[in-house]
Amino acid sequence: MADEPLVLGIETSCDETGVGIVRGTTLLADAVASSVNDHARFGGVVPEIASRAHLEAMVPTIQRALDTAGIKAADLDGIAVTAGPGLAGALLVGVSAAKAYAWALDKPLYGVNHLASHICVDQLEHGRLPQPTMALLVSGGHSSLLLSEDITTDVRPLGATIDDAAGEAFDKVARVLGLGFPGGPVVDRRAREGDPKAIAFPRGLSGAKDPEYDFSFSGLKTAVARWVEAKRRAGEEVPIADVAASFQEAVTDVLTRKAVKACKANGVDHLMIGGGVAANSRLREMAQQRCDKAGIVLRVPRPGLCTDNGAMVAALGAEMVWRDRAPSSFDLSADSSLPVTEVSVPHTDLHSAAHEALRS
Amino acid sequence: MLLLAFDTATPAVTAAVHDGTTVLAETFQVDARRHGELLLPAVDQVLRTAGVDKHRLTGIAVGVGPGPYTGLRVGLVTAAALGHALGLPVYGVCTLDAIAHQARTEGLTGPFTVATDARRKEVYWASYDASGARVEGPAVDRPAELSPEQRSVGAGALLYPETFPGAHAPEHVSAGALADFAATELAAGRELLPCVPLYLRRPDAQVPVGYKAVLPA
Numbered sequence A: 001m002a003d004e005p006l007v008l009g010i011e012t013s014c015d016e017t018g019v020g021i022v023r024g025t026t027l028l029a030d031a032v033a034s035s036v037n038d039h040a041r042f043g044g045v046v047p048e049i050a051s052r053a054h055l056e057a058m059v060p061t062i063q064r065a066l067d068t069a070g071i072k073a074a075d076l077d078g079i080a081v082t083a084g085p086g087l088a089g090a091l092l093v094g095v096s097a098a099k100a101y102a103w104a105l106d107k108p109l110y111g112v113n114h115l116a117s118h119i120c121v122d123q124l125e126h127g128r129l130p131q132p133t134m135a136l137l138v139s140g141g142h143s144s145l146l147l148s149e150d151i152t153t154d155v156r157p158l159g160a161t162i163d164d165a166a167g168e169a170f171d172k173v174a175r176v177l178g179l180g181f182p183g184g185p186v187v188d189r190r191a192r193e194g195d196p197k198a199i200a201f202p203r204g205l206s207g208a209k210d211p212e213y214d215f216s217f218s219g220l221k222t223a224v225a226r227w228v229e230a231k232r233r234a235g236e237e238v239p240i241a242d243v244a245a246s247f248q249e250a251v252t253d254v255l256t257r258k259a260v261k262a263c264k265a266n267g268v269d270h271l272m273i274g275g276g277v278a279a280n281s282r283l284r285e286m287a288q289q290r291c292d293k294a295g296i297v298l299r300v301p302r303p304g305l306c307t308d309n310g311a312m313v314a315a316l317g318a319e320m321v322w323r324d325r326a327p328s329s330f331d332l333s334a335d336s337s338l339p340v341t342e343v344s345v346p347h348t349d350l351h352s353a354a355h356e357a358l359r360s
Numbered sequence B: 001m002l003l004l005a006f007d008t009a010t011p012a013v014t015a016a017v018h019d020g021t022t023v024l025a026e027t028f029q030v031d032a033r034r035h036g037e038l039l040l041p042a043v044d045q046v047l048r049t050a051g052v053d054k055h056r057l058t059g060i061a062v063g064v065g066p067g068p069y070t071g072l073r074v075g076l077v078t079a080a081a082l083g084h085a086l087g088l089p090v091y092g093v094c095t096l097d098a099i100a101h102q103a104r105t106e107g108l109t110g111p112f113t114v115a116t117d118a119r120r121k122e123v124y125w126a127s128y129d130a131s132g133a134r135v136e137g138p139a140v141d142r143p144a145e146l147s148p149e150q151r152s153v154g155a156g157a158l159l160y161p162e163t164f165p166g167a168h169a170p171e172h173v174s175a176g177a178l179a180d181f182a183a184t185e186l187a188a189g190r191e192l193l194p195c196v197p198l199y200l201r202r203p204d205a206q207v208p209v210g211y212k213a214v215l216p217a
């Protein structure tokens, strides 16, 4: 049992109610109930709508995962849950449910970090992560470059966005172009018919004196909006496919360039890309080309595992059990700003120490 | 009958065990911002104090509000998950009914109104007749728009003395009273509520006002 722990993971940090079940590094079930359609007309995730949906979906999604995996809840070796970062009220639904299941079933509870889970999910696809692993996490909520020696204890932030997340920029550009929400998939689709070199949009934070591994997408977003408005004002037709392709090219250029640079500078020969934006076809393509050229092994999970899901939480939970890491206590908090350095939340005093350290 | 009861719809985090006749154990902590941290340890503690193994429980009774949403959901998702994992029925109780039940147990007679704090200068409220039956509500309103009964209880009533003169305790709900209410109703063969929150308000959501231009007009 100890070598192939059976763990259920719960994820409710944003608008997906995810429940995954894994045995070691094998995925047995990945049940997701999404409230994304309820948010579409608002152009972004509405926290209260997400929290209501999590409550409704929780028990049915757990049952669906158990049925798919063909296991009984009593067979589990642990329950893992996203303790943060994310939307406070949404996280709280998942954390409360996880506690109740863990307590009722007499199983250990593991409150884990959403970002570390995004990295660990790749174990379900490509086997155990090499140590160290470089990770580029890009989604509507995050854009970070992380270096991990041990995914259960040691995740170090090398850089992050200083303004918008990459996925947010996709959403905003999609809105400018009138393509709807969420923006990622539709911009990707329209970009395929466009010319990525048509418009030279700016590459944020790419100057010699700029922070090496930080990102900025706010200026790019504004540049796209200005360009489109100027066209409209001149009474000209907006070449949507070219704008989408050129914008996407600017985003993926910066992301992959910095990720490869970070690998080389730190002597890391593996790069994993996770988060919803990792589903972007151009990002995958460009990352592959640049990694091949630099002799870096690229690991990108399939798109379904890149977006928020319970399997990634279960994957990290299983790794926690396998490595005999300390479980969380039943007074575990949902922490909307859980530092990325805190892979799991064993108990309250360590937790506040990590927050202190990040502030100083 | 062996009921586990709890409520997170008011600033109190409270849990109790009830054997169908009496409250075996009860916990009560007031901390409006820490429902999530406090509830499960309180559940664990109250069962230990009562000397009851969780596998011997016959049902779960939970306050379904109305109450501030974030805290309310902690209780409801916990009840739903415990019911699922332990194979137990979950009985919903209107939190205001539980407060009314407690007020009557403590000697309040005649028609009265229960009001809790709904924040944003509003109260969640319901009115009860002399027999203790709910005759109005639950609803959420500004106190000035209400014409409550002469007697009133609850933190929402205490907060707005112009609308609720002479309001008094109980301020928040106690799980012991909630369990006793549920046990009484079940024994009488009456149905309780489903494990679904009484939000009473639609979610706050602003539709963005079109796309905002960045170029100067």
Ligand SMILES: [Zn+2]
Residues within 6 Å of the ligand: A114, A118, A139, A141, A275, A276, A307, A308
């Ligand atoms: Zn995510």
